[in-house]
Amino acid sequence: MSTRAKLAVLGSINADHILNLAHFPRPGETVIGKQYQIAFGGKGANQAVAAGRAGAGIAFIACVGADDIGERIRQQLQQDRIDITPVETVAGEATGVAMIFVNGEGENSIGIYSGANAALTPACVARHQQVIGEADALLMQLESPLESVLAAARIARAHQTQVILNPAPATQLADELLALVDIITPNETEVEILTGIAVNSDDDAARAAQVLHDKGIPTVLITLGRRGVWLSEQGRGERIPGFPVEAVDTIAAGDTFNGAFITARLEEKPMPDAVRFAHAAAAIAVTRPGAQPSVPWRTEIDAFLQQQG
């Protein structure tokens, strides 16, 4: 039997259709792409895979459609060391889809069809409440219905399961949900929507973090792209730089960061070390194309950190 700390991830599963092109099409414009691939993605699944490959003991609460790609994704998740017992197959629905453009600079632009992800309702969450209650931590994002994220957070709080929220894609959130969160990991866009503060400097990051502390969140991690991460614990803040690498595309970089970060925390690594571990995982991910295909395994993260000294 595993002695590893237990992680529950709740979130989305998508089939990503990724088209690389020189520039994003403007309205009315057609751009011929350079490369196309279908890869497994979805913020929930990417974070679950990042945790599984980094070595966490993990169960994933999610929904796929009753289609061929849904079945193939379930099989792949198992190979990524994830307990997929709480992944439900939804009759009459298609697996979620993300249409992703990647431009010449490696930036992306994403449109989503939720499909089976919309079936991850509060009733579905309730069916898997034991998974949440028995976990040491619950990691969630916002590609699932908001009322389900809230329901899961309530169950977690009732069982002293730590709640980590990656508030992506960006949206405003009720104070009731924020008060149930132990660690929040917004990027600059997301934190501006949550706090009204545009983060252009460390001082801005400190002020935005304080707004989130005031809403009841003890730990705030603001991801700042090339500038690293602003880590604020109860108002004591520091910026932890990332590792400079040549990016191919940034799809799932944030997801990889989140999955690796919580894995390190469950191993009781100190917070700054957990952030560096997550930076290393994300740095590897951006050097590879796609979402889950880019997510590194533990041996790769450890080797990368060793190389950095």
Ligand code: RIB
């Ligand atoms: O964060 C990247 C993910 O966002 C992609 O895998 C895509 O599915 C969208 O959900």
